[in-house]
Amino acid sequence: MTELIPAPAVLVAAADSWSRELLGQLVLNVRCDADVQYVGDGPQAIEALRQQPFALALVEQELPLADGLDVLRAARQMRRGEAFILISSRADAASVRAALPLAPTAYLIKPFNAENLRQRLQKLLLVPGQEVVCDLPSMNPQTSLQDFLRTARDSTDGAPLMDGVELAARRCLNAEECVLADLENEFGRDPQITACLIAAANSAAQHVGMSCQTLAQALARLGLTQALNLALGVSLQRAAQLDEPLLKQSAEQFWDLSQRCADSAQTLALALGADAPRCYTAGLLHCLGELALLRSLQDWCNGGGELDEDEIEGCLRELGAGFGSALRARWRLPLELRELIAAAYGVSAGVFSREALILNLAASAVRMPQEQRGELLESKAARMLGLKSAQRRLLEAL
Template sequence: MTVVDLKAVPNVLIAEADPWTRDLLKQVVLTVRCDAQLDVCGDGQQAFALLGKKPYGLVIADRDLPGIGGLDLLRAVRQRRAVPALPFILLSERSDSASVREALPMAPTAYLTTPLDIEGLTKRLKVLLLEAGQEVSCDAPTLAPGTTLPRFLEQHRASSDGAPLLVDAQSALKGSLGPDGLDLALLEQAVRTDPQITAVLIAAANSAAQHRVSPAQTLEQALQRLGPVQGMNLVLGLTLKRSAQLSDPCLADYAERYWALSLRAADYGRTLAGMLNLDQERCYCAGLLHRLGDLAVLRCLQEWQQGGGELDTRAIDASLAEFGAAYGSALRTRWRLPLELRELIAAIYHLGGGVYSRESLVMNLAAQVAGLAPEEGVDVLASSKTARLLRVGVSELSRLLKAV
C-alpha cells in the first residue's frame, strides 16, 4: 500500500437491503479507495447503531431500508449539525419530483436513482474519497503466520466470491451496447457460457428485492427481470473484484479443463432435453453450473498464492478433491439458487432414491455421455438405469453424440 496519512483513510458505511446491490456498492467504493474501512448492513436500525459508534467519512444508504429508512437516517445525521457536514449519498428507486423535494431539506450530498449509473457514482466517489491527484494502491492480503492451505480454504468456503470470469466480460458489455443502450439478447449470447456470470445474475434476479414469485432459472430469464442497467452493473461489478481473472497459467489451465467439462454437460443436457421436449435452457444452465465449486476453489488458490503461499499441481489436485463439492454446495445455498436448478445440478453427480423428474434423468445421462472416453461406445450407457427410465437407446445416444 502506498504511504497514506491514516487519518485520511475513510470509514464508509453502506446500508442497502439487497445483497447484490450492497456488494456492487462495496466493489465500486473499493475500486476508488482500496484502503477504505467498510461497514455494510442491510437494515436501517443496524445502520443507525453503527452511526452512533464511530465517525464516518461517507454514508451510502438506500431510501427504502427496512426498519429505519434512509431518509430518516439522513435526517438524524443532519440533526447532529456536524461541521463539515457528513457526506451522505441517498439511493432511491423514486425519481419523481415530490420524492426528490422531500429529501432536499436534509441536503443529501447526492440523490441517486436506481438502477445506478456506475460511471457517475465512481466520479462522485473520487471527489469525496480522494484528494486532488491522490492515488492509493493496495497489495494482496498476506497470509497469517502458520496458515496451512487446507485451513485457508476452509476459512474462505463460506465467503468465497465464486468462480473466476471465463469470458471477456468487458468486451461482452461493449459489444452489447447499441444506439438505444444495452441489448439484452446480445449480452446473453456473449456471456451465456460463463458459469460465474450466469450464477450471479440468476441469484440477483431472485433476490428478495425483486419481489418475484416464480424464480428465474436461466440466464435469459434473469436478464429480463433485472433489465439492461442492473444487468450491466452486476456484470461490471464482477470485473471489479479481486482475482476476477486467473493470472497464474497453471490455475488458468485447470480452469479451462473444468470449464470444458461444464460446457460439455451443458450442451449434452440441452440437446437431449430438446430431443425429449423438455426445458432445454434450464438443463443447459444446470450443466454449466455443476463445476462452479471447483472453479471457485481455483480462484481461492490464486488468492492463497498471491498472499505468499506455495502451490504445485499436487496441492491443486488435493484441494479440488477435498473442497470442490463443498464450495459448490456453499455457493448454491448462499446465493439461494432456485431449488429446481439445484436438484438438476445434484442429479449430474448421482440420482438419489425416490421419484426422479425427467429433467433430472436428462442431466444424469448427459453427464455420463460427457464423461465417455473417445474410444468408448454408447452401448453400456443405453443399458443404464437412467437411459432405460428415459427410454433412450443406442440410436438416440448416437444421434446425441453427433449433434454436440
C-alpha cells in the same frame, strides 16, 4: 464536506445483500484501503452514524424499519457534514423535493449506472492526482492449505470470471443501444455471472412469483441496467481473474467442461421435449465448486502460499464438490436448480425428472472418450428415459 481521512470510513446501507456488495465493490475499486461497513436497515444505519464519523454514506432509500430519508435526516442532525449519496427508486418530483432541504451530496435514481457512480466516488474519495496502492492480504505462516480452504469454502465469492466480462459490462453500460438479448449473449457462457444474476434475481428484495432458474429469466426480472451493474460489481472483486498459470489452465478446462455439458444437456433436452433452458443452466453451473476452489487457491497464492500441480489436483478431487454445495446453498439458488445440478454427479434410488436424467447423461458423456459413449446406453439414466433409436444415436454423438 469534512476533510477525508487517509483511509476513509464508508457506510453502505441497502436491504438487499447483492446491492450492498455492489456498492461496496465500487467503493473498494476506488479506495482499496476504505473501511467499508455494511448494514441492512435504517436503524442500523443511524446507529452506525452515531458511533463514528464517516467520509461517505451510500444509502438506499428503500430500507426496512426506517428509510433512507430518515437516515439522511439523522445524519444532518448530527452536523458532521459527511458526503451522503441517497439512492432511490422514486423519481417523482415530490420525492426529490423532500430530500433537497437535507442537502444530499447526490440523489441517484434506480437503476443507476454503476460506472458513472464509480467515477463520482473517485471525486469524493480521492484528491486530484492521488493514487492508493494496497498490499494483498498476507496469511499467517502457520496456516495450512487445508485450514485455509476449510475457511474459504464458507466465505468464497464464487468462481473466477472468463476473460472479457468486465469490458463487456462497461461497454454495455455505456452503449446507446443495448438489449437483454445482448447480455444473454455476452454472459451466457460464464458460470459465475450466470449464477450471480440468478441468485440476485431470487433475493428477497427481488423475489416475486416463480423462482428464476435461467439467465434469461434473471435478466428479465433484474432489468438491463441492474444486471449490468451487478456484473460489473462481480468483476471488480478480488481474484475475480486468475493470475497463476497453473490455476488458469485448470480453470480453462472446467470452463470448457461446463460449456460442453451445457450444450449437450440442451441438445438432449430439445430432442426429448424437456426444459432445455434449465438443462443448459444446470450444465453450465455444475462445475461451479471446482472453479470457486481455484479462485480460493489464487487467494492462497496472493497471500504468499505456494502450490504445485499435484496439490491443485488433490484439492479439486477432495474439496471441489463441497465448495459447490456450500456456495449454491449460501447463494440460495432455487432448490429445483440445485437438485438438477446435483444430478450431474449421479442418480441413485428415487424418482427423477427427465431433466435430471438428461443432466446425468450429458455430464457423463462429456467426461468420457467418444468411442466409449455407447456404454451410456446401458446406464440407469438412459434406461429410465426410454431413448428411441434416433435419441440413442444422438447420445453416442455428443
